[in-house]
Amino acid sequence: MSKSLDPALAAGNRLALAGYDARHFLWEAREGVATLTLNRPTRKNPLTFESYAELRELFIRLKYATDVHAVVITGAGDNFCSGGDVHEIIGPLVDLPAPELLMFTRMTGEVVKALRACPQPVIAAVDGVCAGAGAIIAMASDLRLGTARSKTAFLFNRVGLAGCDMGACALLPRLIGQGRASELLFTGRSLGGEEAERWGFFNRLAAPDALLAEAQALARELVRGPTFANGMTKTMLHQEWSMGIDQAIEAEAQAQALCMATQDFKRAYEAFVAREKPVFRGD
Template sequence: MSYDFLYTVDDGVATLTFNRPEVLNALTFEVYAQLRDLFEKLRYDEAVRVVVMTGAGDSFCSGGDVHQIIGQLLERDMKGHLEFTRMTGAVVQNMRLLDKPIIAALNGMTAGAGSVLALAADLRLASEKARFAFLFTKVGLTGSDMGAAYLLPRIVGMGRASELLLFGDTVDAATAERYGLVNRVVPHDELLSTALQWAKRLAQGPTVAISMTKRMLNHEQSMDLISALEAEAQAQALLLMGEDHRRFYEAFKAKEKPRFVGR
């Protein structure tokens, strides 16, 4: 399938690069639909174990294209608007339902819908040149878009989330790291190589254990402690019977590095 972004797979790592640098990698209706369908498809693609998302040029993603989306949406009725907002939400839904890690390599401006796509990733690496803006309120829209009001408080806390979503101000990479919005800030020229190093480490690891960890992180957000403890007991009992855990034990006894097989 052809995409309106760059997409490659190498040794278990899929790299998705937004590729409209002339408009700061702004999203179109077609890109949203392609992202929604790709992340659904990746659930069943055994060739991919980790996904890296980044942007071409000097931006990660500036959000929806003003002319190709906003201008056209103003001509739609309410049903058409709802179809669009549900489609954008489905992108985030499919990213979170994907039981494979997603790393966002944020190389520059990360704004609007682009900032929410970064939130929907599991890990966020930022170039020192990265900037973030949840700018929905600045264009007369609610800051609770595509799951932002759900995801952001869970990453940075309610107070910081309220500040970012209500004001819509732009913050630099150092501030984003201080807020906990990104896992790490790295030199601009080292961003993609660092993201790929992280991706390869995950891809070569015990992928069933990693997938289960993502699932549990998602599911336990809505559980009370007793329910979470029981869910973790059941999940861990399954993994204790896994081939990768046995391989760890045998390698430990032989004083060797374990070779995981994802079972």
């Protein structure tokens, strides 16, 4: 039995976020799975300055959550996210000076960095329109479930901007290949759901009315697994992009040794010996 965590240490490194009171989207958590719903369906769920900032802060805090072990991101209604709100973001950006424009672009990029840095697997459940920053959020998620009617588009060049937004030029080629990513980022064309699955952008497709349930079921499956080890897998998948093979092998040796020191590893062995299914607890 491990010793109890010192209360002073826990105060700065352990948070309960299942009951988080979201202001600019919906948040619901049950049995370790949180569902984050972008909730402006009449406008196809666009993002605002406020929702960007709240997403950034929430994903930073998730690094310390004790009661959320997987996150599903979805959109209300029949669409995922249409990107930045044309009237509340795009319009004001036209008149901002360069330092404030950089403040905005850094904030949006920090959403992706925080999403990638949190230990929870993040699953995007994508239906309908998934454009601009919405496509980025889906791209940055660890797993993506889509529908045949979904339309994913990296629209930045359509508004006179480069495709290199919020990490797209780094992340997208790793998902679907350099040539295919180049096509999407240069043209801004929509990627249909079936094509997105063939290209590897979506892990699989679901019927629209079953999409959220399937994403949540996948999240629950991950939560029943060794959540500390899952977080380590996510960390290494991200960090090893910038490593050589020898560095990666050493980093994985260190990560795996940490996992071998967990009670979950011991539980798995004892369950195997007893011919039972292990019950993981994330410690």
